[in-house]
Amino acid sequence: MATQPTKTLETFDNPNPGRDYTIRIEMPEFTCLCPKTGQPDFATLYLEYVPDRQCVELKSLKLYIWSFRDEGAFHEAVTNQILDDLVKATSPNFMRLTAKFKVRGGIYTDVVAEHRNPDWQAPKEVKLP
Numbered sequence: 001m002a003t004q005p006t007k008t009l010e011t012f013d014n015p016n017p018g019r020d021y022t023i024r025i026e027m028p029e030f031t032c033l034c035p036k037t038g039q040p041d042f043a044t045l046y047l048e049y050v051p052d053r054q055c056v057e058l059k060s061l062k063l064y065i066w067s068f069r070d071e072g073a074f075h076e077a078v079t080n081q082i083l084d085d086l087v088k089a090t091s092p093n094f095m096r097l098t099a100k101f102k103v104r105g106g107i108y109t110d111v112v113a114e115h116r117n118p119d120w121q122a123p124k125e126v127k128l129p
Contacts, residue, residue, distance in 0.1 A: 005067035009089040010060035014051045020093065020123050023055065024048050030065055030099070035072035042102040043075075047086070049095040052117065056090055075101050079111040093120040 027045040034041055045065065064085070068078060079099040087095055094116050101109040 003063065005069065006060070006063045007067050007085070008060060009064050009085060010057040011054040011090055012057055014053055014055050017051075017053055020050050022048055022050055025056075025058070025061070027061075027065055030068065032068040032078055033070065033072045034104075035074060038072065039104075041075070041104065044100045045082070046098040046100070047095070048098075049086075049090070050093040050120075050122075052091055052093050052120075054090040054092075056086060075099060075109045075111050080113050083113040083115060087115045091117070093117045094122065 025047040027047070030043040030045045031040050032043075033039065065082075068082075071078075073081070079097055082099075083095065083097040086092075086097070092115065094114070096112065096114045099109075099111045101111075
């Protein structure tokens, strides 16, 4: 197979660094293994971020997410690890990762982790009539 999972996240220059805008990415095929049972856990990941100088390249993100398929990880730990790796790669103004794990034993788990650049001020929301 020519394409393999990898922990490398590639980036590209933000084409509009002078404007705050939001990028939203949905990843419905995330899988990892339960560290207690070894059974697969399935989740949909929702990434939202306001880039600064760098944006994450989508194919590398797909291969990065794929790299967790055979790893054991608690939901809370893997969500925070993914956020930390994305922040390290892109240094965004703001980033939020929401992991919505599928039901296991009658329990759903949602984990939300955020990063905010302390030097960045969010723009005021505009309410239109």
